[in-house]
Amino acid sequence: MNIELRQLRYFVAVAEEKHFGRAAIRLHMTQPPLSQAIQALEADIGAVLFARTKRSVALTPAGLALLPEALRILQQASTLPDLVRRAASGESGLLTLAFVSTADYSILPPLLREFREAYPHVQIDLREATSDLQLEQLAQGQIDAGLLIPPLSDKAKRVLDYLPVLSEPLILAAPAGHKALCAKGKIGLSSLSDLPLIIFPRRISPGFHDTILACFRNAGLTPYIGQEAIQMQTIVGLVSAGMGCALVPQSVVNLKRPGVDYRELKDATSLVETGLAWRKDNPSPVLQAF
Numbered sequence: 030m031n032i033e034l035r036q037l038r039y040f041v042a043v044a045e046e047k048h049f050g051r052a053a054i055r056l057h058m059t060q061p062p063l064s065q066a067i068q069a070l071e072a073d074i075g076a077v078l079f080a081r082t083k084r085s086v087a088l089t090p091a092g093l094a095l096l097p098e099a100l101r102i103l104q105q106a107s108t109l110p111d112l113v114r115r116a117a118s119g120e121s122g123l124l125t126l127a128f129v130s131t132a133d134y135s136i137l138p139p140l141l142r143e144f145r146e147a148y149p150h151v152q153i154d155l156r157e158a159t160s161d162l163q164l165e166q167l168a169q170g171q172i173d174a175g176l177l178i179p180p181l182s183d184k185a186k187r188v189l190d191y192l193p194v195l196s197e198p199l200i201l202a203a204p205a206g207h208k209a210l211c212a213k214g215k216i217g218l219s220s221l222s223d224l225p226l227i228i229f230p231r232r233i234s235p236g237f238h239d240t241i242l243a244c245f246r247n248a249g250l251t252p253y254i255g256q257e258a259i260q261m262q263t264i265v266g267l268v269s270a271g272m273g274c275a276l277v278p279q280s281v282v283n284l285k286r287p288g289v290d291y292r293e294l295k296d297a298t299s300l301v302e303t304g305l306a307w308r309k310d311n312p313s314p315v316l317q318a319f
Contacts, residue, residue: 036070037099121150122315127158128176130261135280174307196300203274205290217295225255225273
């Protein structure tokens with residue numbers, strides 16, 4: 030069976046007009062070809078669609094069953110050109126985006142909100158992942174883009190494009206009530222030397238790990254690493270539990286947790302960068318739109 034959209038349009042016209050002559054006028058054709066087309070459709074389907082008399086045309090039970098489905102198919106077919114155009118221009122489709130946990134408290138929410146406003150028909154698949162895992166997934170084509178913390182290896186740079194998105198200073202997250210926090214304002218790292226450091230493992234984010242340790246080194250300190258954790262919310266949770274202190278990007282102040290005091294540092298700190306990485310050979314229009 031090979032039913033054409035043209036046949037369905039003819040069928041709907043006759044069903045709605047209840048008259049072959051009026052339907053032919055509506056379709057800008059003569060009545061004999063219309064009658065022949067309906068007869069051919071009935072032969073293909075194997076059922077009579079219209080009960081015909083000299084004065085009236087009425088739908089049979091088979092015709093009544095076909096009418097809503099024919100209308101649905103014609104409606105879907107009418108949307109195909111717009112659907113294809115939006116897919117080709119990046120206005121619809123799927124974007125698979127990974128992000129480090131720190132981005133959830135800074136760039137990710139406003140970025141998604143702005144993109145959703147500009148491209149409301151794009152479906153976004155969000156995946157929280159560490160920078161090292163994102164680089165693997167990008168290399169294997171498992172995600173379209175990733176918000177991660179550099180640096181990228183020379184091998185990664187050969188296949189990935191990278192765009193810096195955000196740079197922010199490090200601040201201190203310390204257990205509330207610590208004696209060094211009695212005074213308001215900025216605080217020096219040396220006043221917290223009794224607290225263990227909670228930090229990302231170097232294998233997960235070497236750039237971030239080294240930036241944090243460099244802050245202590247520049248202050249003439251060697252911290253004792255008490256705990257390692259790969260999620261920012263876990264690190265802040267450990268601080269809240271009194272397990273130690275941490276240096277976190279400034280935007281993490283948006284992660285409110287009882288028992289945690291966020292403070293700016295007197296010591297000079299390097300900026301922590303978050304950027305967007307994607308495969309150079311990914312032709313996705315949705316990715317380009319993002």
